Amino acid sequence: MKKQHAKSTNNESTSIDQALNILEVFSEKNAKLGVTEISEILEMSISTVHRTLLILKRRGYVEQDSQRGKYKLGLRVFELGCVFQNQVYLIEVAMPHLEHLANLTNETVNLAILDHNQREVVYIAKIDSPEVLKTDIRIGTRLLANCTALGKVLLASLPEREIERIFPKKKELPTYTSSSISTFTKLKEHLREVKSRGFAVDDEEFKTGVRCLGVPIKDTRGKVIAAISITGPAIRFSLEKIEKLKSTIIEVSSRISERIGFKTL
Known part of the structure; x- marks a missing residue:
């Protein structure tokens, strides 16, 4: 049981790191990015990027352009910035x-x-x-x-x-x-x-x-x-x-x- 718990904790930590890495890849220069672009910049698999973006989108941390399909930082990031x-x-x-x-x-x-x-x-x-x-x-x-x-x-x-x-x-x-x-x-x-x-x-x-x-x-x-x-x-x-x-x-x-x-x- 302890080994399973440790493995679960490590997986959660990895997922959080992946999400934060994706958020941090956005900048003035890279305000809008597609899944493939993020995958290449971070050297992360397309499936992992896509899955993580869906979670971030659901939580409001990224938004997706309906026409081009590219992603940008969402309103939730702005709200946290306002709190700070x-x-x-x-x-x-x-x-x-x-x-x-x-x-x-x-x-x-x-x-x-x-x-x-x-x-x-x-x-x-x-x-x-x-x-x-x-x-x-x-x-x-x-x-x-x-x-x-x-x-x-x-x-x-x-x-x-x-x-x-x-x-x-x-x-x-x-x-x-x-x-x-x-x-x-x-x-x-x-x-x-x-x-x-x-x-x-x-x-x-x-x-x-x-x-x-x-x-x-x-x-x-x-x-x-x-x-x-x-x-x-x-x-x-x-x-x-x-x-x-x-x-x-x-x-x-x-x-x-x-x-x-x-x-x-």
């Missing part, structure tokens, strides 16, 4: 505000989004605290959404039925510390509170001795697309300090949202 471009734009808009917030608080400030699996947050920008004692989270880091202020703010923006799909009801949730939310019931109740308050606090749930305050960022439609946070060591970033900084970080997130196009009523 929007993230770059978000970072550009947010950075001056993150720097302002970091200067005000002397703590580390982060910008994050939900990963596609919606169980993790991905850190896409940060401003480090000038203090010697600070959190060491790098850009690109992924952390459990249910154990971070950023993640809880982002999860709270989702419909409850979506939360039920993401997290199994009967299983213990993955955790980092004894303070992490470990059950679906507790998470669901907590997210309702977060949604009502408009902010989330990570009280040593990601790491013992570290606290975090997170708030959402909204786009032109009012949809939560990202979150920002202030993170610091618990000995310096007390719950009293968090209480005082709530209005400050909410104001900063509102400014970022307004720059993106969100309008408050």
